[in-house]
Amino acid sequence: MEKHVVVIYPHPDDEAFGAAGTIAKFRDEGVPVTYLCGTLGEMGRNMGNPTYANRESLPGIRKKELIKACEVLDIELEMLGYRDKTIEFEDKEEIAADLKGYLDKIKPSLVITHYPDYAVHPDHNAFGAAAIDAVAQMEPEIRPTIWAQAFSNDHLEALGMPDIMNDITPFFDKKLDAILAHDSQANLSLNQQRPNEDPALDAKERAKMRLGMEQFYTWKF
Amino acid sequence: MKPIEIEKVQEILQSYENKEVYVHLETTNGAYASHINEKAYNVGAFIRNAKLAYSKATIVGDGKTYRVGLKTELGWVYAEGLSDWIINEDEQLLLAGHDREGRLMVALEISEAPFK
Numbered sequence: 001m002e003k004h005v006v007v008i009y010p011h012p013d014d015e016a017f018g019a020a021g022t023i024a025k026f027r028d029e030g031v032p033v034t035y036l037c038g039t040l041g042e043m044g045r046n047m048g049n050p051t052y053a054n055r056e057s058l059p060g061i062r063k064k065e066l067i068k069a070c071e072v073l074d075i076e077l078e079m080l081g082y083r084d085k086t087i088e089f090e091d092k093e094e095i096a097a098d099l100k101g102y103l104d105k106i107k108p109s110l111v112i113t114h115y116p117d118y119a120v121h122p123d124h125n126a127f128g129a130a131a132i133d134a135v136a137q138m139e140p141e142i143r144p145t146i147w148a149q150a151f152s153n154d155h156l157e158a159l160g161m162p163d164i165m166n167d168i169t170p171f172f173d174k175k176l177d178a179i180l181a182h183d184s185q186a187n188l189s190l191n192q193q194r195p196n197e198d199p200a201l202d203a204k205e206r207a208k209m210r211l212g213m214e215q216f217y218t219w220k221f
Numbered sequence: 222m223k224p225i226e227i228e229k230v231q232e233i234l235q236s237y238e239n240k241e242v243y244v245h246l247e248t249t250n251g252a253y254a255s256h257i258n259e260k261a262y263n264v265g266a267f268i269r270n271a272k273l274a275y276s277k278a279t280i281v282g283d284g285k286t287y288r289v290g291l292k293t294e295l296g297w298v299y300a301e302g303l304s305d306w307i308i309n310e311d312e313q314l315l316l317a318g319h320d321r322e323g324r325l326m327v328a329l330e331i332s333e334a335p336f337k
Contacts (some may be wrong), residue, residue, distance in 0.1 A: 043249070049322060054315050
């Protein structure tokens with residue numbers, strides 16, 4: 001059993017869409033989980049549907065949503081204070097040192113983060129790379145396992161099948177609650193019909209197809 | 222935000238003329254555009270807290286979407302596709318344009334104090 005799981009993603013809602021089922025499973029087993037959330041998603045495009053947020057009010061709204069999602073998932077939250085869209089331009093070593101400070105304190109047995117270069121958003125790629133650097137700097141005997149999440153369209157071709165495939169359908173309702181806590185962001189992402197999806201399915205079934213499996217690659221040092 | 226009322230916005234834009242102001246200017250189609258649709262392009266730009274002064278401000282439009290031009294000492298600030306406005310609790314003028322799903326596509330914001 002894991003001792004403590006640390007989730008390292010840059011945006012409020014990355015944890016909900018990407019790993020909420022896995023997180024819920026760990027919490028169900030009594031494993032403590034901490035989310036190190038890089039930014040407040042200050043530059044998000046979704047302003048609620050119908051629109052109720054604006055560029056200046058969005059960070060405060062997303063902060064409240066993030067806190068609520070972490071309550072839903074029953075996990076600890078640390079907000080790291082970086083700015084959305086800018087992580088890749090910061091000093092990578094400084095971010096790695098910042099993350100390592102948390103890891104040294106929490107001493108997790110597992111870290112969940114994005115797979116650098118295969119996680120679509122530049123913030124995902126940069127924050128994932130910094131997280132992996134932070135773990136790499138730890139002594140091998142206390143180093144946590146890393147589960148890296150890839151979802152770019154070319155990730156299967158480049159990386160092969162992920163070795164961790166969590167069917168999270170038993171925790172799907174919890175995951176949906178976590179996603180819905182991010183009210184300003186959730187509706188469109190959940191309901192949007194993607195070109196490759198069966199239009200006969202209703203929104204929840206589509207969401208289950210898309211979000212019912214959480215996949216990770218165990219990072220090899 | 223609410224639909225742009227051109228006379229009111231014109232008046233507020235003019236109230237900042239020849240003052241030192243902070244500008245947030247942005248356009249985006251999101252970080253996932255080409256992920257969701259491989260034929261799409263990811264395009265975006267923003268400048269936050271550009272400190273400048275303009276001598277003349279004009280808003281022009283057809284009743285639905287509007288353009289704003291701010292004439293500065295050496296150049297221009299320009300935004301197209303603006304449809305909504307608000308003066309927020311920090312007394313900042315926020316102008317934005319949204320797509321039919323309510324997602325922000327363009328923003329032009331002016332403040333006498335730096336944006337947070």
